Amino acid sequence: MAGNHNGQRKAASQINKANGQTGSSQKPDQKAAKKNGHVRSEKADKKDAALARHEPAGTLFAIGGAEDRQDTKIILRNLAERIGSGKLVISTVASDYGDELWDAYRKLFSSMGVKNIKHLDVDHRKESLKDHSLDVLADATAVFFTGGDQLKITTRLGGAALAERIEEIYMRGGIVAGTSAGATALGEMMLVGIPGGGINKVGDVLHMTTGLGLAKNMIIDQHFSERGRIRRLLGAVAQNPRMLGIGIDEDTAISLESDGKFYALGSGAVYVVDGHDLSYTNISEASFSRALSVFGVKLHVLSHGDCFVVNSRQPVHTGAADEDVEKELRIIGEEIV
Numbered sequence: 001m002a003g004n005h006n007g008q009r010k011a012a013s014q015i016n017k018a019n020g021q022t023g024s025s026q027k028p029d030q031k032a033a034k035k036n037g038h039v040r041s042e043k044a045d046k047k048d049a050a051l052a053r054h055e056p057a058g059t060l061f062a063i064g065g066a067e068d069r070q071d072t073k074i075i076l077r078n079l080a081e082r083i084g085s086g087k088l089v090i091s092t093v094a095s096d097y098g099d100e101l102w103d104a105y106r107k108l109f110s111s112m113g114v115k116n117i118k119h120l121d122v123d124h125r126k127e128s129l130k131d132h133s134l135d136v137l138a139d140a141t142a143v144f145f146t147g148g149d150q151l152k153i154t155t156r157l158g159g160a161a162l163a164e165r166i167e168e169i170y171m172r173g174g175i176v177a178g179t180s181a182g183a184t185a186l187g188e189m190m191l192v193g194i195p196g197g198g199i200n201k202v203g204d205v206l207h208m209t210t211g212l213g214l215a216k217n218m219i220i221d222q223h224f225s226e227r228g229r230i231r232r233l234l235g236a237v238a239q240n241p242r243m244l245g246i247g248i249d250e251d252t253a254i255s256l257e258s259d260g261k262f263y264a265l266g267s268g269a270v271y272v273v274d275g276h277d278l279s280y281t282n283i284s285e286a287s288f289s290r291a292l293s294v295f296g297v298k299l300h301v302l303s304h305g306d307c308f309v310v311n312s313r314q315p316v317h318t319g320a321a322d323e324d325v326e327k328e329l330r331i332i333g334e335e336i337v
Helices: 006-020 028-035 042-052 076-084 098-111 130-137 150-157 161-172 229-239 324-337
Strands: 058-063 087-089 117-120 142-145 175-180 188-192 208-210 215-222 244-248 250-254 262-268 270-274 298-302 307-309 314-316
Touching: 006 117, 042 058, 058 076, 058 244, 076 098, 076 175, 076 250, 076 262, 087 098, 087 244, 117 130, 117 307, 130 161, 150 161, 150 208, 161 175, 175 270, 175 314, 188 250, 229 270, 244 250, 298 307
Parallel strands: 058 175, 087 117, 087 142, 142 175, 188 215, 215 244
Antiparallel strands: 058 250, 188 208, 244 270, 250 262, 262 307, 270 298, 307 314
């Protein structure tokens, strides 16, 4: 089993290192500041600069659903390591089975070393307006949305004080994560209520609405290849060419970092549909019975460890190295025991 995940843990560790998860040597100006009694890290300086430009200093973690919860738990372990000794708030807003999901994820994250875990469950929008709900988010390091129905997330939280507090956590360097419907809700726009694989004809209706808007200029789709959703994501991008369409397989995630790059993580693939150079589509002019035409769309497919630079819309192969076998075996051994 360890061989099946060879290279994934190392790549996850490299991703963390690339995004400031480990220490680094001080620069001359930092040494001078320390000498004068004013100690500020480079990471803190970058965070302040990002906030001044109204740019997020945190990380978005979008999971395509059905993440591994039994074996090496590559995705959830990576998330748990980032949270560390911080506070995790698990939101089951999207689900009608909130108590069951809360219990399952609380036990999972607790087993991976996260000790400070709280539950955010909102059944009605009026509850999301109450101040006492905000107390749950006080000093939160990370917020995790479970799966369910993404519309429940946006209709119960959108525009309310809870959503503003969650965005503030993200802007100030925290983590906002979601799996399945929870991942879709992170985007600026989201697909809702579409049966099957999507659209074949121009007249097939795509239902879209605004998401929480944390992942700017993105439409995030999940359970992607497993449910054959490439057609509906193509249709969504054809209607909104400025948006990046991000399709995420099951047991796969992207971590969107504050430097404007996201990394693929897990056993499946991440599909990036880029309509920036779209030259033609008949989606607004042909008869409803005609098949959809889309010209000039780019499709990138990323696997574990690969990177995508959002501003330049360019994929980058990071060359993930082999895993440390001893660490892998130790983790597997602990789980067997």
